[in-house]
Amino acid sequence: MPNQETGEKINFLKNQDCDVLIVGAGISGLISAREILKADPELKVIIIEGKNRVGGRTHTVELKCAGGETEKWDIGGQWVGETQIHIINLIKELDLETYDQHAGGITWMQIGSSKQKKYTIIPPVEDTRYLVDSVDVITKNLFGISAAKMSFLYFLVYVKSGGNLDDLIGSSDTGADAMKIAGGTQQISQKLCDIVGWEKIYLNQALLKLKFLDEDNGETHVEAIVQSTLDETKISKITAKRVILAIPPSECSKIRFQPSLPFDKKQLFEGFPQGHYLKFIATYEIPFWKEKGFSGGMFATGFTDNPGEAHPLNAVYDATSKTGKPALIGFAVNKTWSDVTPKVRKEAILQDLARFFGDEALRPVDYIDKDWRQEIFNGGCPTGIIPVGNMEAYARVREPWKMIHFAGTETATMWIGYMSGAVQSGRFIPQP
Ligand SMILES: Cc1cc2nc3c(=O)[nH]c(=O)nc-3n(C[C@H](O)[C@H](O)[C@H](O)COP(=O)(O)OP(=O)(O)OC[C@H]3O[C@@H](n4cnc5c(N)ncnc54)[C@H](O)[C@@H]3O)c2cc1C
Incomplete structure (x- = not known):
């Protein structure tokens, strides 16, 4: 049945x-x-x-998208990279198709201060706060947890298992987020x-x-x-x-x-608990971020210098589908955003997107988010941390x-x- x-x-x-x-x-x-x-x-x-x-x-969901159509996106694991030989060989064996992650254009960051900055290549370390915030944003994106909470030895083992940090954080063409699987993982x-x-x-x-x-x-x-x-x-x-x-x-x-x-x-x-990600997908009628010269990428701590000001998103990426349907995906690691109602969370996430990409972000065709901490038999994601x-x-x-x-x-x-x-x-x- x-x-x-x-x-x-x-x-x-x-x-x-x-x-x-x-x-x-x-x-x-x-x-x-x-x-x-x-x-x-x-x-x-x-x-x-x-x-x-x-x-x-891995969990693939169907969403409404541009042109009144529907398309599949991943609300769980999605990217693969060339050096990940075990999954790449399996993808070939199973006759699945990969396509490149869109990366061209200006990326946003808000790390080390309240200032929202644009860049096309990762900027050099400016000061101690920038360094500490950068490491924190990296561990939040890789593990779903703040750097202060994990073993440095485990961090080193983990990075070594993937080759090097550049490959893990996706700043190389062969990196962990270089490609996606058409139709979902x-x-x-x-x-x-x-x-x-x-x-x-x-x-x-x-x-x-x-x-x-x-x-x-x-x-x-x-x-x-x-x-x-x-x-x-x-x-x-x-x-x-x-x-x-x-x-x-x-x-x-x-x-x-x-x-x-x-x-x-x-x-x-x-x-050996799991980290914590809340992942969202928002589909749009047009790729307004690309039209403004942006890659769709954004990395942030979620905090500014203003006392009490906190934003949900730690990372955002372009998620245009293989068939060209525009979408953005991203992650919120701070557990605060798991404890609010779905409506409040959605509004906060869309507002945060609008801070970087403009008010068009407030009007998605469709939207979904998933709090992996609530997922039975996983209790967090993307991976265990020590x-x-x-x-x-x-x-x-x-x-x-x-x-x-x-x-x-x-x-x-x-x-x-x-x-x-x-x-x-x-x-x-x-x-x-
Ligand atoms: C939001 C998110 C983003 C991610 N992004 C990426 C990415 O871009 N690229 C990438 O490569 N990886 C990514 N990952 C990680 C990737 O999805 C996982 O590494 C991979 O899917 C793990 O597979 P697994 O078989 O080891 O474990 P799982 O997929 O966790 O499978 C274990 C299964 O065991 C079941 N189970 C647990 N306990 C019991 C029990 N007591 N009885 C019966 N069944 C049980 C669970 O329900 C689950 O189905 C991401 C994960 C998430 C959630």
Whole structure:
């Protein structure tokens, strides 16, 4: 039966045995499934997903746009770059099409003071406040968190995993935000489901607990207790020879393990929260920013020298679709904007756009925003961050424990936190 909201097929979960249970139908979980089935198509693989859709932190939505038409945009992960070899190869394999991010023109910034400045190449550091604000804007855009709240060692590991900071902040042609996928990134997971078989995917099913069976005889199986998110009284038991947790570390920390996870792994997961982005998309009849010579780009702290003055947006980008439909997207990291009503938030975001690009920004054809902190089974985005002092066990993040394996972009070594890292992490899982 298809899910009425997403059109994806819903299978009903019964108590059953399987060879491999995969938890999470995001990119990493589905890649794990594909790799395992490629190695041995006879294995019985079950994939459970807590949400009512596949794709996890990728989520493609349809909006009204110029010319009375509709078009798809990404309210989750969207960009890819040439050096992200794992996702680039997958895109080719799945026959998806990429197109370039529009970048030409003048970009706005409000960093280091109240002054709104225009630039075409990133200006040099002027003073200490400018430097501190710049670092803060970078961590807010990369991780969804202020620089003061994260481990510098983790920042270095993360940047190194993507090559260099220029590639991460998108100031190079090969950078992380150089290209987009026509039709949206959620197609990656949907196409992977076509390959592994939708009959193996169980939506609206949340893993609650993992218990090792046959403890005395060498622990040959794991019993998973799974709860329907549509009817909490419906509990299923899946017995598996192997389990892959393809979910963010913060979500791993919510699962009950019997016996308990090793202490350092438990502590790592408990101290590995997600960052926080609120992402918006506004579509327009005409690309008024381009007509004024602007790229559509803007980077800001959200604060000015005026006491009490605060604006929501930390970054804005042109989001013109492959078919040329004009749009802007952007991010607000400050949690204040999650706690106001959707109407107040929308008005504040459009007003903030108007500060930089003009009053035309106040009249979008369509508008959507998504507070990823409210998203069930993700609890934030775009990626996990490690606060100061919790790096000790990080080196063991991928290490399997008994018959349980750990995937997900946070366990990658290349492009941690990105879709590319999710693909790489799904491939790490040892073959049966
Ligand atoms: C707003 C935003 C912007 C981003 N921008 C970019 C970008 O431009 N480029 C880029 O490369 N990346 C970007 N990212 C990050 C990228 O989307 C992620 O790195 C990637 O999608 C992670 O895939 P994953 O499989 O590791 O995890 P996820 O996509 O999080 O998949 C994990 C799945 O597990 C499910 N789950 C969790 N717990 C349970 C449970 N107990 N039981 C059952 N199911 C469970 C979740 O519902 C989820 O579907 C962005 C993300 C967001 C949200």
